[in-house]
Amino acid sequence: MDTFDNFSKYKIFLSVAENSSISKSANQLFISQPAISIAIKKLEDNLNTTLFIRKSKGVELTESGRILYDSVKKAFNILSDTENSLRFPESTGQLRIASSNVLCKYFLIPYLKAFIYSYPNTDVSITCTSSAGACAMLNECSIDLALAAKPENIGDANYYSLGKIEYIFVCTPSYFVRLNCRNDEIFEYGNIMLLNKDNISRRHINAYYARNNIYPSHILEANEMDVLIEFAKMGIGISCVVKQFVMSELTSGILTEIKLSNPILPREIGFLYNRLKPFNENIRKFINTGINSLDDVTGCI
Missing domain, CATH: 3.40.190.10 (Periplasmic binding protein-like II)
Incomplete structure (x- = not known):
């Protein structure tokens, strides 16, 4: 395939991959469905691999297709950015x-x-x-x-x-008084409030637990750290938050930091x-x- 032919087929491939549908891509590109199918088949033959799995409700990328998609998507984005910088050199x-x-x-x-x-x-x-x-x-x-x-x-x-950024555990002073335990015992007696398990920050905290053999008895999860901060201010538990995000609450005394013998790595x-x-x-x-x-x-x- 020559360069232009390659470009055309990769453009079709990108559209089909993003729409997961040949018919939707046909409407998007103003090309017939048979023409799209032929272009994909030629691309697969040229690369000696299968790019899509045909399903009843559309198509799905194979592993080879996903690898190609990542490269083609990146190349098209770079091309678009380069065109814009050349076309509008004085643009802000x-x-x-x-x-x-x-x-x-x-x-x-x-x-x-x-x-x-x-x-x-x-x-x-x-x-x-x-x-x-x-x-x-x-x-x-x-x-x-x-x-x-x-x-x-x-x-x-x-x-x-x-x-x-530094992760710390915080709660209201009154909650900690009611808990009536040593700092390192909060995981046994306190209501520990954390981000959801699929959050990267939560994975960082879980790794800290694993390194220190910590097994919280009671956990409350939330999607956002702002929610954890508000929960802590309500006095319903101990939240793991970024220290820089609660400095005003710590300074005013609304929240207190529970210092641990083994702090979380920043x-x-x-x-x-x-x-x-x-x-x-x-x-x-x-x-x-x-x-x-x-x-x-x-x-x-």
Whole structure:
């Protein structure tokens, strides 16, 4: 296949993969269903592999198809970004950012406020997802910048550290008095409130439990850390939260920190951007304008 023929077939492949349907892709691309089927078959023959499993309600990517999809998606996103940078060299452009909800509230918003004030004509798009989701979007080049806990393997990304966040256990002073136990006994007698098991922060806490042979007797789970903070303030249990997010409550005495003999290891967070993409100057502007905006949040990092 020549280059143009390849491009056309990969565009069809991408559409079918994202729609999980040949008929939907036919409507999207204004191509007949037989033409799409032929294009996919030729692509499979050329690559000597099966890309889709045909099912009664559509199609599903095979393992080979998923591998190809990741590469094709990334390539098309890079191509689109390059075209835009060449077509509109003087444009203030756009900045696409993904972040977890909690990092968005406490870390991203101060950066965003400073950036928009300095560069009001730049289009900014924010996607709230998990840290893992943000890194996945960065890997497929569908965003410019991810705010996340530092992954073990940053792959094709460059990393700009914002520092470390500290996990602590907090409750109201009155709840701890009622509990009437030593600090390290809270897991036996207290109502321990944690993020859901599929959350990356929860996995970090579970690893801490495993290392220290801790087995909480009573657990309450929630989707958001803000909910855990509110539950702790209500006096119904002990929440595991990021210390930087409850500094005002600790200072005012609404909440108290329960210090443990073996504290939880801190986690590093920061911005990641894909070095394989054409560099978006707005990334540099965004990070530089926001450096001084985090003083209130990171004073104890």
